[in-house]
Amino acid sequence: MTTTTHVTDLYPTRGATEVATPRQDPVVWGSPDTPGPVSATDLQALDRDGFLAIDQLIGPDEVAVYQRELERLVNDPEIRADERSIVEPKSKEIRSVFEVHKISEVFAKLVSDERVVGRARQILGSDVYVHQSRINVKPGFGASGFYWHSDFETWHAEDGLPNMRTISVSIALTENYDTNGGLMIMPGSHKTFLGCAGETPKDNYKKSLQMQDAGTPSDEALTRMASEYGIKLFTGKAGSATWFDCNCMHGSGDNITPFPRSNVFIVFNSVENAAVEPFAAPVRRPEFIGARDFTPVR
Ligand code: 6CS
Numbered sequence: 001m002t003t004t005t006h007v008t009d010l011y012p013t014r015g016a017t018e019v020a021t022p023r024q025d026p027v028v029w030g031s032p033d034t035p036g037p038v039s040a041t042d043l044q045a046l047d048r049d050g051f052l053a054i055d056q057l058i059g060p061d062e063v064a065v066y067q068r069e070l071e072r073l074v075n076d077p078e079i080r081a082d083e084r085s086i087v088e089p090k091s092k093e094i095r096s097v098f099e100v101h102k103i104s105e106v107f108a109k110l111v112s113d114e115r116v117v118g119r120a121r122q123i124l125g126s127d128v129y130v131h132q133s134r135i136n137v138k139p140g141f142g143a144s145g146f147y148w149h150s151d152f153e154t155w156h157a158e159d160g161l162p163n164m165r166t167i168s169v170s171i172a173l174t175e176n177y178d179t180n181g182g183l184m185i186m187p188g189s190h191k192t193f194l195g196c197a198g199e200t201p202k203d204n205y206k207k208s209l210q211m212q213d214a215g216t217p218s219d220e221a222l223t224r225m226a227s228e229y230g231i232k233l234f235t236g237k238a239g240s241a242t243w244f245d246c247n248c249m250h251g252s253g254d255n256i257t258p259f260p261r262s263n264v265f266i267v268f269n270s271v272e273n274a275a276v277e278p279f280a281a282p283v284r285r286p287e288f289i290g291a292r293d294f295t296p297v298r
């Protein structure tokens with residue numbers, strides 16, 4: 001007999017109309033005096049803004065190792081043929097490679113590096129597992145960006161994450177200039193959940209990872225939020241990193257410069273917030289996008 005525990009949907013989305021819900025979860029789950037790599041001041045800033053920028057999370061020599069690994073992956077025909085590789089709609093160049101922490105031992109090491117997973121455990125106040133990892137290559141000469149969205153809106157609707165107890169880290173593997181399609185976040189937007197209008201089509205991920213449609217905020221909502229919160233663009237050298245809360249409204253522009261903006265994204269979810277059934281989608285997404293292995297990162 002299968003028992004399905006009913007999980008309350010705190011954040012309704014993808015119904016007939018767009019609806020805002022105040023955040024009902026802490027941003028920082030660990031207590032402020034939890035020992036760890038993040039200072040109390042930085043924890044307060046993360047709570048207030050929804051993000052934390054670090055000038056150098058990994059050193060230049062380490063970055064070179066990850067850059068070489070990224071090149072190896074994007075030039076490997078087997079990786080290109082793998083369903084975990086998403087290509088650019090126009091150029092057919094590789095746009096993202098998902099589940100890099102499983103495909104590559106080099107990136108697996110990065111995930112379990114104390115400077116990375118230690119921060120995630122401290123912020124989320126528990127053991128953590130990887131909900132999703134990916135490299136976004138953004139090669140240049142017209143690589144397309146990612147329209148405005150909240151990651152949690154998708155991870156709640158389509159992957160079944162119940163609460164906002166999930167944190168992403170974007171680590172720059174090439175220099176993120178102010179011209180080559182860097183990450184933009186609306187500071188403070190993480191405190192309100194914007195439930196989007198419009199049902200999730202079946203197999204939505206086949207399109208949404210190239211160009212998101214379901215889960216896209218309206219122009220009115222974006223205008224209101226951008227006017228209220230402003231927009232911050234993140235730049236930094238290779239090795240710099242941005243930690244950002246799962247519910248930040250964020251996006252990135254196209255990259256028409258010759259300089260690739262390649263980052264590795266790791267999404268840590270608390271083991272106390274393990275995925276259940278999707279809250280607003282007909283079926284689960286594949287495990288390489290929304291993990292169902294909740295084994296804590298050691
Ligand atoms: O659907 C997702 O899970 C992915 N989509 C975007 C645009 N950001 C988060 C994540 O990689």
Ligand code: FE
Pocket residue numbers: 146149150151250
């Ligand atoms: Fe995103």
